[in-house]
Amino acid sequence: MVNKKKAIVLFSGGIDSATTLILARSEGFECIALTLNYKQRHSYEIKASENFLKDYNDIEHITFNIDLSHIGGSALTDTDISVPNVPSEGIPVTYVPARNTIFLSISSSFAERYEINDIFLGVNKIDYSGYPDCRPEYIEAFEKMINLGTKRGVEGNKLNIHTPLINMSKAEIILKGTQLKVDYSKTLSCYSPNEEGHSCGVCDSCRFRKQGFLDANIEDPTIYKKSKK
């Protein structure tokens, strides 16, 4: 039996990270899905992550707690800021200050601890139209920095930050995931789902999701609060 290479995949239970996870797995990585419980408003995200992974007993799941609501400043972590129900322009209020840097730092700490050289992150075209910490130049700068700032990095065990979706649209991601048999009915994109975990259908994230399924010409399995489905 081949000794598989391990990888850490940042996993939120949404379309992008679920596709990234299953893509890394399909490339032969033994995956550890790392879910960050950062007290985001929708803790349903954590449940969605757990539910999704029930279909994959070869994927280890680690949940790490970091309460970013103490920092605030984002509609996702600060109850004083509303999630908008109209399209955003520029950097949206759902931007969490330095979130990907914090997430990649924690992932890098796990990677160093468990002697892992590969981290996967599901950032993509749509993200980096709005979020500065999803752009290719940022990812490159993070990779350079972390290899200067870790024991393994300076010892020559380079840490690689993989972003396989970075040039893909939402439709392309959905098509790729569908090929890999990703069950999107078990993923959650909505920034403010209701108590049953049903999506609002109007936040930026829901709109991108809906449009992605439309463009991919694949039926959207999502249950939206306001739809009759």
Place this chain on the structure above:
Amino acid sequence: MVNKKKAIVLFSGGIDSATTLILARSEGFECIALTLNYKQRHSYEIKASENFLKDYNDIEHITFNIDLSHIGGSALTDTDISVPNVPSEGIPVTYVPARNTIFLSISSSFAERYEINDIFLGVNKIDYSGYPDCRPEYIEAFEKMINLGTKRGVEGNKLNIHTPLINMSKAEIILKGTQLKVDYSKTLSCYSPNEEGHSCGVCDSCRFRKQGFLDANIEDPTIYKKSKK
């Protein structure tokens, strides 16, 4: 009255960060001391931080919790690894994987949230003989990365990472702090203090501290467990 510039100073209650904090204050910054409670073995560090700051009612203190013991891999966070009582060679077992990257990331998130452009970190010569994430090239790479990965950074509000002690020896730091009236009897360096908060006198951190006071020709106010003082 002049509107002071705010700065975030990473503050552990040790010699280096206490000197950095008071140095930043002496340069006219309105300081927020940020203490990371990362479930390091010696939670006495948190108490020392609080005690030190009682003398400075113009400094705001924020404590942020992140439980790095779930990651482990260091004598400071993992109870399965002992703190050595003999000098270390190379990167010591007290190295916490990617610690400064995690700490600087969290500081950067706070900085972005509160529209602050300056972060101070007390890394120095002794640190970077052993810890990769204390070296000047690492700090430069972090600064570059964070300015690409934050909203304020891409909008032109550059975040500066200040490391005023980076070229100083422990003795030089102590001499500088003494000029600034830093009360070192209220600082704690030891990696494994006893229940009363008295220092062991034999860990790397105690040894550097002792030698620093000797070299600076200043009386060491520290209470060591095994000394008669």
